[in-house]
Amino acid sequence: MQLGKIGAPTTERNIIYSVIARGTVILVEETLNKSGRKIAGNFATITNKLLPRFPETDGKASFIYDQYMFHLIRKDRFKYLCMSDRDAKRRITFAFLGEVMQTFVERFGENMATANAYGMNADFAPTLQELMVCSSRNPFSPAVLPVITPFWICE
16 A cells, blocks of 8 residues: 655654554544644554554554554554654653553543544643653653653653
8 A cells, every 4th residue: 555655754763643542543643743843744644544454452563654663552442653753762662652551541541432533632632742742852761760760751
């Protein structure tokens, strides 16, 4: 399947786009904001085409698409997904997704099962943005430095 270019790669090793979906229903999405502007690209279009193709079993996986990597944690019926520059470290992307999953479940709990498409965007997209920004500023995961630092330290 040829879907075309999805935007120019950034020069850093950033997490560029993040999505939480229940099956193929996107509950929340966010694109990294750099220098006051969101990074441009058709990330949502590509993600909508790829969501049905991701594994339906719980676990972690990474997929290459053009110059980008899609990283996925699937737990129960929910997919926690991010797209990063190809050079981003997997330990960072999966630490990011782990924090996203934990924060999302703690905040929404049982409401996750019945939420409408994009129904949690207003409440959770700012959190995704903050976590994406923090992960690029301080790429230390709790698995690497569990005693020295909390998950992400943003200043």
